[in-house]
Amino acid sequence: MTVTDRVIVPRPAAPRRRASRIAFYAHLWLGVIFTAALLVISATGILLNHKRGLGLMPDVAHEPSAPFAGALSLDSLTSIALVAVGRAPATLGDVDRMDVRPRSGYVKVRVRDARSTEVTVDLATGRVLHVGPRGDVYLEKLHSGEAFGDRWVLLSDAAAIALVITIVSGYWLWLFPKVRRARDTTGDAERTA
Amino acid sequence: MTIGSVALMLGIFGVPMVLLWAGHRLRRRSARWHAAFWGGIAGHLVALVVGSVAAMAPAEQWAPSDVWRGALGLWSFLVLPAMGAAIGVVRAGRFGRD
Numbered sequence: 001m002t003v004t005d006r007v008i009v010p011r012p013a014a015p016r017r018r019a020s021r022i023a024f025y026a027h028l029w030l031g032v033i034f035t036a037a038l039l040v041i042s043a044t045g046i047l048l049n050h051k052r053g054l055g056l057m058p059d060v061a062h063e064p065s066a067p068f069a070g071a072l073s074l075d076s077l078t079s080i081a082l083v084a085v086g087r088a089p090a091t092l093g094d095v096d097r098m099d100v101r102p103r104s105g106y107v108k109v110r111v112r113d114a115r116s117t118e119v120t121v122d123l124a125t126g127r128v129l130h131v132g133p134r135g136d137v138y139l140e141k142l143h144s145g146e147a148f149g150d151r152w153v154l155l156s157d158a159a160a161i162a163l164v165i166t167i168v169s170g171y172w173l174w175l176f177p178k179v180r181r182a183r184d185t186t187g188d189a190e191r192t193a
Numbered sequence: 194m195t196i197g198s199v200a201l202m203l204g205i206f207g208v209p210m211v212l213l214w215a216g217h218r219l220r221r222r223s224a225r226w227h228a229a230f231w232g233g234i235a236g237h238l239v240a241l242v243v244g245s246v247a248a249m250a251p252a253e254q255w256a257p258s259d260v261w262r263g264a265l266g267l268w269s270f271l272v273l274p275a276m277g278a279a280i281g282v283v284r285a286g287r288f289g290r291d
Contacts, residue, residue, distance in 0.1 A: 010209070019249050028213070029210075029213060029248075032209045032212070032213055033206055033209045033210060033213075035209065035241065035272065036204075036205035036209075036241055036244070036245070037205060039241060039245055040248060040249070042248065043245060043249065047249070047252075056252055106237060114253050114254040114255075114256055115253040115254075116253070116254075135252030135253065136252070138252045138253050138254055139249065139252050141254075142248060142249065147254065147255075148198060148201075149198075
């Protein structure tokens, strides 16, 4: 074979080669750097999807014991809930939120503490139906990054963007060589014909 | 930002960057470098599991008194890879490689 007989394999154009190189390094660096963040976001996401089954959120089955018109006042229900968790005398600062469920006949009073303790109280009788921690509240904060502070939400945004870029670059790295090869084969066939 | 948060950021972003840099053209590096790299990787993988579990269990907000949780959840991402790399270097030296 002489020098003039040498087969010249067509190489992709320089911009495409550069794009593939960028895709490769973006895929590698973003994938590795955001591993920890994406791992925690994925794990907390799965746990939140199954929060009832895993007991992270109490599921209190209850029927209304009286018409909604006969419900106790919010103030009384708050006091009952806070006494149940040993926070008497009641102050509004102890309550994170109240979730009234007229169809189930109860109110969920969430206390502001590390465990996000929730007290479920019957709307009409004031009977305490359940007291327990709401694990999903903390997991939601960890999922969004809020557990470490308000600005940490940006970390979960960055992880989401990194994931999208990793997906796009992964598809590019997977499909671009196939498209290029197919195009080269078609070109060769046309030249031969 | 607390010192624990800085350690966490360095652990989850700084350490992988250093490992990526250290893993570049690894075949051309010395045996000691290899050992440090693989030790760091092992430490990082252990930290991923230990740190993630410490962050999630129990599912409640951390308190300043949670010493073990803080150590594992914030510092393990930085300390364990460093320990792994150090162990790798020591082992490589002990077995007379490079």
